[in-house]
Amino acid sequence: MSVEPGLEGPTFPPLQTGVPLGARVDPFARAVAQAQGGEVEPGTVHYAETDRALRLAVTFAPETPLRHAMGVVLAVELGLADAIGALAPPEVAVHFTWPAGVKVNGAACGRIRAAASTTDPAAEPDWLVVGVELDVSPEPGTETGRTPDRTWLHAEGCADVTVPALISSFARHMLVWVHSFMADGLGPAHAAWRAKCDTLEQDITEPQAGFFAGLDEHGGMLLRTGSGTRIIPLTTMLEAP
Incomplete structure (x- = not known):
């Protein structure tokens, strides 16, 4: 992310530390690799210096079983939605698909x-x-109208939103939701996330076919099929380190 003269890079709350990376570096892969080596403190935010996309990774050190700790994913998603909402015009709507x-x-x-x-x-x-990965602006020459199922933030009336401002906004709003999760459990995030999911209580095909009936107490999907209702836990989204 090349910062123009007179413009500042992202800022972070006191409990977070920003680590800038090259535009072609995957912040998620770097954060995972350093966490495996015990090199990164909780609250570290690795982010790619690029103006075309928001690409960052936050490291946490949970003190609870993984099934409960995965609720922080919902907190992060809600932080992103609030960050966009704080910078974008009011008509811009952010929704989630599980997970x-x-x-x-x-x-x-x-x-x-x-x-x-x-x-x-x-x-x-x-x-x-x-x-967290969010497409901000397309590559030059991209005909956005050819991909109606995919968009970029700048194509949705947010041309003035910069990546540094988005990172700064995300860091603040995400911290609010993480603190809520730590203090009050998943309840508040659970309710807010449900309100922003546009496939809830609908037939879906991904991650599996069935009726998306709701979320369990840990954020897992309640999927209803012809054979009954079962839980797909949030842990299924984990990538191999």
């Missing part, structure tokens, strides 16, 4: 990623990394 899709004005615009030191829901992870 990790981010939509702007009804079209796919980004995703959330996660990896942890363990995949055992009952184990307490040494670290948990949550990545």
Whole structure:
């Protein structure tokens, strides 16, 4: 992200530390690699210096079993939605698809990623990394009208939103939701996330076919099929470190 003269890069709250990376570096992969080596403190935000996309990763050190700690994913998603809402015109709508899709004005615009030191829901992870990716502006020459199911923030009336401002806004709003999750449990985030999910109580095909009936107490999907209702836990979104 080349910062123009007179413009500042992103800023972070006192409990977070920003680590800038090259435009072609994957912040999620870097954060995971450093967490595996025990090199990164909780609250570290790795971010790519690029003006075309928001790409960052936040490192957490949960002190609860993984099944509960995964609720921070919902907190991160809500922080992103609030960050966009604080900078974008009021008509811009942000929605989620379970577990990790981010939509702007009804079209796919980004995703959330996660990896942890363990995949055992009952184990307490040494670290948990949550990545955020949001498409801000298309590559030059891209004909955005040819992809109605995909969009970019700048194509949705947000041409004045810069990546540094978005990172700064995200850092503040995400911290509010994370503190809420730590202090009050998943309840508040659970309710707010449901309100922003546009596939809830509908027939879906992804991640599996069925009726999306709701979320369990840990943010897992309640999927109703012809054979009954079952839970798909949030831990299924974890990527191999």
